[in-house]
Amino acid sequence: MSAPFLSIQKDRSETVLFPKGEWCLWTLGKHYQTLQSITLEDRKLRKVIIDLSEILKIDTGGAVLLLSLKKRLEGQKFSVRFENGSDETLQILNLVHHYPLNLEEASKKSSAFRSFVLRLGESTVNLLSLTLQLTSFFGEVIVTLLQSLRRRSSFRLISFCSHLQDVGVNALPIVGLISFLIGVVLAYQGVTQLKRFGTEIFTVNLLALGILREVGILITAIVVAGRSGSAFTAQIGTMVLNEEVDAMQTMGLDPVNVLVIPRIMALMIALPLLTFFSDIVGLLGGAFMTHTLMDLSYVQFIEQLKLAITPTTFWVGMVKSPFFAFLIGLVGCFEGLQVSGSAESIGQHTTKSVVESIFLVIVADAAFSILFSYLGI
Amino acid sequence: MTHSPSLSHNPEKPVIDIKNLVTNFGSTLIHENLNLTVFKGEIIGIIGGSGSGKSVLLRTILGLKLPQSGSIRLLGKDIYHAPESAQEHVDKSCGVLFQNGALYTSLTVRENILVPLKEVTQIYPPFADSIVALKLGMVGLPLDTALKYPSELSGGMTKRVGLARALALDPSILFLDEPTSGLDPISAEAFDTLLKKLHAHLGFTVFMITHDLDTIKSVCTRIGVLLHKKLFLGTFEELKKMEDPWIHDYFHGNRARKIFGKGF
Known part of the structure; x- marks a missing residue:
């Protein structure tokens, strides 16, 4: 990693995360995994503040990452809030916040065996209907x-x-x-x-x-x-x-x-x-x-x-x-x-x-x- | 960091700057010394009769058709004379919605939206899914659209997916080629509202070719009329007062009167 893009400070009562620099689509692909691995060890500090004041630039990609970080931490029973964001930053966070960020709800995957049986059945039916169609087309052409x-x-x-x-x-x-x-x-x-x-x-x-x-x-x-x-x-x-x-x-x-x-x-x-x-x-x-x-x-x-x-x-x-x-x-x-x-x-x-x-x-x-x-x- | 396309520009610097553009097809001149300057955050609507060269202008700005002479600067870079790295930078800051969507038919909606992203960065599946979900949400499509193929979509949905793909990289300039053509009035109005909302939040610049009088009235900050191989640019009120017969007919025809009110 070339530049630190997130620093962590611990106070008496709370943990403060400082996202830094550019939080854009093209810089964040490579930071994604590092961000996922961030864990807050000190379980006593239940309050987390994400301080946005050091963000130079943010787009929807960065907002997605920040919001998914917030969601993950909240899942671990931390209370998380954003602070000190510029108008532009807050606007984008607000926009992104309105939309669902989870595709998997829409695309439930079926089991491998089930999909194998489905595909087998599908191709059998397809083969039969192809034969039928070709025969009927043959008749149509002759007529x-x-x-x-x-x-x-x-x-x-x-x-x-x-x-x-x-x-x-x-x-x-x-x-x-x-x-x-x-x-x-x-x-x-x-x-x-x-x-x-x-x-x-x-x-x-x-x-x-x-x-x-x-x-x-x-x-x-x-x-x-x-x-x-x-x-x-x-x-x-x-x-x-x-x-x-x-x-x-x-x-x-x-x-x-x-x-x-x-x-x-x-x-x-x-x-x-x-x-x-x-x-x-x-x-x-x-x-x-x-x-x-x-x-x-x-x-x-x-x-x-x-x-x-x-x-x-x-x-x-x-x-x-x-x-x-x-x-x-x-x-x-x-x-x-x-x-x-x-x-x-x-x-x-x-x-x-x-x-x-x-x-x-x-x-x-x-x-x-x-x-x-x-x-x- | 120096190579990353930036969202914020010096407001005095024009986002699109066209000077003395001349384009031709063989001996037919399409544009003659055409000038256009667009600043950050504007929504420019280009109108003009059939065959007046609207699409050619768009294609020339996008670098798809070589002009005969003149210069085109996008984000301060001359697209036909800049080094390749600068051109790439410009490409990544532009989102284009083609007239018929131009979705890749062999890819699902999800993969279509990810195509531009995969070019600029390495993306991990959950992150990619979040981005796709976000873009689909932004253009008002249900999430189950993600797994469909373009052939399974209606015309309006295709345009929305096209817009989602155009927005994939958070472009600084959005080019739209007749975004509301072929849509029913309700969908067209929804598209206008959507565009205004996204524009307000993301602050991009829009260059749009359109025939839709509603869009021109309600969305565009300035309007360009392609006429006599030149571009006449002005606000709605300014153009309304112009003497040229074509422009007069456009703003005072029966259809226009219904939309703009009987007052003029």
Whole structure:
């Protein structure tokens, strides 16, 4: 402590405390604990006077400390009073004196076990109601989709096109780059492993089946979920916060029709196209790598490709993409509409949207695998 | 001690001193050679039509928008040319209530009020709670507000919490941006009363942008009218007599007559 800010004098009949110097918020944080530890040992002197004459400056923070000191001493059966305060000091003490200085009365803490049970129950109920809401949103979207197919005029063509540009065309570079690199990596692994058996030509089969059936669509879906699903959530969430969605409803516009349908439709058109692009570029990456590692010419690559695959191989991957697109769009828009209250909520729901849509895409992919093996494809 | 913001200033020294301020957006001039001097303990109300540059003036004084030329002194320090330590000192002596409260949405009311405190000093939980309770009491909010999040508050409560946060450091200057806009007349009047009471006890200086005729009449000691890129400053009586058509309309319009009485 740099300067003494409180001195104690004992008289015959009373204890006098002299607070000194600045009693302001910024000087007192560090003095708080020292002040709390002050105890008056001499129990015979029941009278305590806090002499305010040496205070140079005081604000509400200092007043809070002085008053809580007074209250504490009074709790220990001392009689305490203030003396010799300047007008300014007394004014602030009077002001602060009027207000309750104890928050704990308002914020009663519940026990750890109780709050654990409460939280467990809360998150269980939340999970159930989330499932319910998502299902009902699914139904709403399907119904609106069918309606807009029947009444073409209610379909938002311009919005649809702008989203198509956004989620489709603008995603081409990143989808292309990632697919190419995945093709390269798969080919490299294939060649090094299959070389041991002298069958490195089958790397092409591996590439063709892997990329066309699974990797192409999965990579594209994951990139799109991270890129467009999150964007949907953030866009719609901001509109919710801005009361734009409420405004729409009062004008008789259905948010699902105006905001959700064009986005989901755009995604359902864009994702198959992106998947096709990803398949081609992935195979290109593979061809490039086999050419480099095995000296396989591009013509030989294509000849081997023809032997390896049938149109079914391609369609097995392709057929999944509109379903995945629907899932990503559904979750993205749903989470966007769930946003409430604060900017933080947008962030939380965007994260949830990406995690949930990738999770659902992979679950759906597993379901498709089971279905295809059951059908013997 | 030398670095601590002080509550008491030499009364002759102006708290806010603006000289020949020029601000612009691109080629559009907002203020042209604007002057303003505010002394300790005054409550200045700034009025002016939409787009007259009230908010820009406030933002410029707060250091959020760089002026083209001119000087702004707060508590005797030129905010755009002082060393960083002096600027920090000024920041800590200013409390600002933004128009929509500008509360941090991810923090509770309690944490919002403690944000400025945590910057200047180490605070211990019971002390912090006492300060929060005091500030909430001062702005007339129940204590259970402390644990709420801003999204759970009504408009009036948000403004009060904003004021509590602005008061957290016992500022020497309080800046208010339309404190009563969006409040019902009863809440607005309560806000006026509250401001007068706190002003009487804590003796801060207030710089306030407002459209509220009641506030201007009952709270402000002087009124500044932003007009023709300049500031016309005067007491209520002085401005009432001015010839300018905008000022005349302002003080003699139908709404004004209802509030200020039919006498003029």
